[in-house]
Amino acid sequence: MSINDRVADLIHALQDNENLFAKRISVSASVVFNVVNPKGRRSYPSGPVLDKILSIEKDGNRVSAEWLMRGEGSMFLEKEPVLLSDTQELSETIEQLTETVSKLREGFEKLKKG
Numbered sequence: 001m002s003i004n005d006r007v008a009d010l011i012h013a014l015q016d017n018e019n020l021f022a023k024r025i026s027v028s029a030s031v032v033f034n035v036v037n038p039k040g041r042r043s044y045p046s047g048p049v050l051d052k053i054l055s056i057e058k059d060g061n062r063v064s065a066e067w068l069m070r071g072e073g074s075m076f077l078e079k080e081p082v083l084l085s086d087t088q089e090l091s092e093t094i095e096q097l098t099e100t101v102s103k104l105r106e107g108f109e110k111l112k113k114g
Contacts, residue, residue: 001071003044007053008036010068013075014058025052 011021011032018036022029027049034040035049045053056063061076 003068004035004042006068006071006075007032007045010053010056010063010075011036014056024056025049027052 011018014021014024016024018032019029022032025032031045031049034043035045050068053068054063054065058076061078064073064075064077066073067075
């Protein structure tokens, strides 16, 4: 399967047609036509077009570069789940920052009173 076929599959997965997909990635319809339509040139997408395709998200998941370029893996990258340890570490950091801000405020008030 070529990159052209994968772009066509992506258009189908997004439930777009060539024109809607072109608008989605801000290119002319002829660019998309020449990439995916058998009656077009079947040219490879340019770097800027690839960049726009890779920025597409569906349900918060971005298009996978591995899938688009090589046909490997899933069409969309899945978001990594937030781990409990990450949220605990974040809570501790917020607590430390809150304490630091309080101390800075106290010091500032002392300086103002002079």
